[in-house]
Amino acid sequence: MSFRTHWADNVQESLITQTITIAGWVQRRRDHGGLVFVDVRDRTGLVQVVADPRNPMFKVLDSVRPEFVVSITGTVQQRPEGMGNRDIASGSVEIVPNLVKVLSESKTPPFMPQEAESVDELMRLKYRYLDLRRTSLFHNFELRDRVLFSLRSFFHEQGFLDVETPALARSTPEGARDFLVPSRVQPGQFYALPQSPQIFKQLLMVAGFERYYQIAKVFRDEDLRADRQPEFTQIDVEMSFVDREEILRLMEAMMKQIFWDALDVRLPDFPRMTYKDAMHQYGSDKPDLRAGEALVDLSDLAHQTEWNVLRQATYTVGVRCRQYAPSRKQLDEWTQFAKDLGSRGLVWMTKAEDGIRCSATKWLDSEFQEKISATANLEIGDTLFLVSGDDPRPFEVAGQIRLEFARRENRMESGWRFLWVTEFPLFEWSEEEQRLTSAHHPFTMPMEEDRSLIAVDPTAVRSEAYDVVLNGIELASGSLRIYQSEVQQNIFSALGLSDTEIQEKFGFLLQAFQYGAPPHGGIAFGLDRIVMLMAGAKSLREVIAFPKTARGTDPLMEAPSTVADSQLAELGIQVQGRHPEK
Secondary structure, eight states, X not given: OOSOXXXXXXXXXXXXXXXXXXXXXXXXXXXXXXXXXXXXXXXXXXXXXXXXXXXXXXXXXXXXXXXXEEEEEEEEEEOOTTOOOTTSTTTTEEEEEEEEEEEEOOOOOSSOGGGGGGSOHHXXXXXXXXXXXXXXXXXHHHHHHHHHHHHHHHHHHTTOEEOOOOSSBOOOOSSSOOOEEEOSSSTTOEEEOOSOSHHHHHHHHHTTOOEEEEEEEEEOOOOOOTTOOSEEEEEEEEEESOOHHHHHHHHHHHHHHHHHHHHOOOOOOOOEEEHHHHHHHHXXXXXXXXXXXXXXXXXXXXXXXXXXXXXXXXXEEEEEETTOOOOHHHHHHHHHHHHHTTOSOOEEEEEETTXXXXXXXXXXXXXXXXXXXXXXXXXXXXXXEEEEESTTHHHHHHHHHHHHHHHHTTOOOOSOOEEEEEOOBSEEEETTTTEEEESSOTTBOBOGGGGGGTTTOGGGOBBSEEEEEETTEEEEEEEEBOOOHHHHHHHHHHTTOOHHHHHHHHHHHHHHHTTTOOOEEEEEEEHHHHHHHHHTOSSGGGTSSSOOOTTSOBTTTTBSOOOOHHHHHHHTOOOTTOOOOO
C-alpha cells in the first residue's frame, strides 16, 4: 500500500468526494456523542478524520492515542456548516475513513509536542525528538532550509566554489580554546577541531580558487552563553583580488537576497560606522540602532566646570531619554544600575516647564546646567543621564543605560537595523595574559597608514577588519588578510611568538605566501544567529536540531561521557584522579 497520496495542507475542498491517503501522527482524539474525531498531523499541518459507529473503521480509529503513527485512506467530505476551522489549511473538509492502519504505537509521552513550550528545557532537550514535533519549531528549520537554498543560489550565481576543508587539523591560536582529538596511530600527537577554516581558505586563495564558500561546522571550547554553542555553523567566504569595498558590497547583496527569498523583506542599504565612532556614539562595537538616538559626548563642556568629578574625568557622556520624567525611586534604581556596571555614580537632569532639576545642583550652577541642556538638545519633559570616567568605561556604561531604557520603557523600535562596523583595533592588551593579543585573528591586515605604529604603539593600529551587526547582535566578522610573508612574520613577532614558534606553527603558511599569494579577504557569518533573528527565536537552541545546554551538555545522548579505560590506553591517555577499571 501507499502510505500517503496527499500532505495535510493539500487536503482542501477541491478533493471533495475523492479517496486519498494521509499519514502522520495522532495529535488529538475526541469522542463527541458517539462520533470519533482524530486530528492527524504531518509536517505540513493537520487533517481531521471522523467516523461514526456504523463505519467499519470506527473501532480502530477509536483505539488510537496521541502520537500513534497512522496511515488513513478515506473519502474527503465537506465539514458540517459552522464546524470549520479557519486556522488550518484543511479546515473546511474532513476525511471519512475506509482503511485505518496503525503503523506504530506510542507510549504516553512525557509531554505533548503542542504543549512543549511550557515544559522545562532540560526535559525538552532530553526528549528532543518529541520537542522537534512542535509546529513552531519545525517552521524554524523550514526557514533555515530556505536561507541555505538562497545562499547556495547566490554563491553559485556569483561564481563561488563550495569547497570542504578538513575537520581534523593542527591547533592554531585563533582566540578561543580548541577541542583536541588525540591520534591513536601517533601517540602523544593531537588534532584540533577547526575554530574556523581560516588558514585552509587562505591556502585556497594561494591555490588560485579565487572565490570560495563553505557551510562549515566549527568548534570552540569557550565559556558558554545563551547565544553560543560549542559547535555551530558558519557561512564561510573568501575572495581574491578584492578590496574591502567589494567584499562589503557583495556580502550586503547576499544578506539582502536571503531576506527577500526567505522572508519577502526588502532591506535598505546598510549604514557604516568605524569602531571608534561606534564605541563613542553607542558604547558598543555592536550597536543596536533600534534603541533610540546616539549618546552625546559632553566632555569638553564638563572640563569647564569647577566640580572635580566632571572636570578631572577624561570623558563625560550623556544618555538622552526623551519625554521621560522618572520618579525618585526610578532615579535611585538608575543610579544603582550604573554603579553595578562599574560607574562611580550617575548625574541626572530633567528639563521641566519651570526649569531644570539636577542631582548635582550643589556643584553645578544653573547657568552650567543650561549649557549642558542646550548642548544635549534637551526639550521640556526630557531627562539626561551623565556618566563620567576614563575611556572606555563611561561610553560602555552609558551605552548599557541607553539599551536598558529602551527595553524598560518599550522604546525599542521594530524592524531590521543592519550596520557595518569597520576599522577595528588590530591588537588588544590582555590583562590576564599580560601580553598583546589579536583583536580579530593574527591573519588580519593592518591598515596601510598605521603599519609604522606596530613597533611603537601597537594598540593604536587599526585593522582592515569589519563586522556585520543586526539589532545589536554580531552576525559576521571578516577582514582583508595578510598575504605577504614579511608582514605576517612581523605580526606574529608583535604577538610575542619567537622565530622558532612561528616556524613550528605557521611555517607552512609563510612558505605558501612565497609562491605567489594574491591579495585576498573574506568573512564568516553565523548561520545559526541569522536564522535565530529571522525566526524571532529566543535562543540558538531553537534553530539547531540537536543543541547543547548552556553547560555544554547533551541530555539526549548524555554527552560528554566517560570512555572505557581500554580506549584511553590505546590513545596513551590517563585521566587524572580516575582509577583504572579492573
